[in-house]
Amino acid sequence: MSSAPAFAVVPQGGAVPRHVAIIMDGNGRWAKQRHLPRLAGHKAGVEAVRRVTRAARTMGIEALTLYAFSSENWRRPAQEVGDLMGLLRLFIRSDLAELARENVRLRVIGDYRAFTPDLVKLVDDAIARTAGNTGPLLAIALNYGAQAELAAAARRAAAKLQPEQIDEAAIAAELETVDLPPLDLIIRTSGEQRLSNFLLWQAAYAELLFVDTLWPDFDGEALAEAVAVFGRRQRRFGGL
Incomplete structure (x- = not known):
């Protein structure tokens, strides 16, 4: 059962x-x-996911993308x-029942079909169960790498178009995030200051925010503070 945060988010x-x-x-x-x-x-990180996804919904954020498992994480023990x-x-x-009840639409980016068949079926069923929802979008990046995404997008565009027809819009149309709103803000916790092969194309004009908080300690208040920082920034997109 979800509960409203005890603070103004x-x-x-x-x-x-x-x-x-x-x-x-x-x-x-x-x-x-x-x-x-x-x-x-x-395990504590999963609890942080619950807190932050609930807070994001309360704030009115349309789409939240979480980097859960990178294509490089296979190198871990x-x-x-x-x-x-x-x-x-x-x-x-x-958590699927809560997401469905809250009208959240679940998306997965990355090659999650490399996982075991039972996990692939679980993910497929979760996506299908929430596909008709019309509320906020929660995208989970699983076995995701931005360089691989870009290479695949270029291959798909090249199979459909002549070389002179391939431009920024053609590549963007082949990305896995094509149905998500433009990326506005990337937050990285723990004090590291790099993108680690995450949404490289989409981040072209996103605001970047690096915070020292370790992910298990991140919560709705921390997200609200990050959003407030975003709100104070001037976004010119190359103009004046």
């Missing part, structure tokens, strides 16, 4: 971004600081990869 003044993407970083460090196994940090897959299963099974 609607920022006062300034624009609310339509589309926010978050690089959820710092689970391992959060666990290490507490002398806990890394799995404990990932097999036990940790398995733990992450288990948490994904748990999140879908425990």
Whole structure:
């Protein structure tokens, strides 16, 4: 059962971004600081996902994209990869009913079909169950890498068009985020300041915000503060 946040999450003044993407970083460090196994940090990170997705809905953010598993994360120990897959299963099974009830439409970007067949079916069923919803969009990046996305988009465009017809709009039309609003804000937690192969094309004119908070400690208040920072920025898109 969802509950309303106990704080005001609607920022006062300034624009609310339509589309926010978050690089959820710092689970391992959060666990290490507490002398806990890394799995404990990932479990705490799932709780942060719940808090932030609920807060985003309250704020009126149209689309929230979360970087859950990158194409490079396969390099982690097999036990940790398995733990992450288990948490994904748990999140879908425990939170899908709430997402459906709250009129949230679930999307997945990335090659999640590389996962085990049971997990692929679980994701497919979750997407299908929320496909008819008309409210906020929650996009989860699973086995996602922006460079691979761009290469695939270029191949699809080249199969349809002559070379001289391939421009920015043609590439954008082949991206996995084509049905999402333009990306306004990227937040990365844990103090790291890089995009890590995440939404490279989409980030061309997005505002970037790097915060020191570790992901398991990120919450609705932190998101509201990030949105307030966004609202104070001047976005000129190359103009004056």
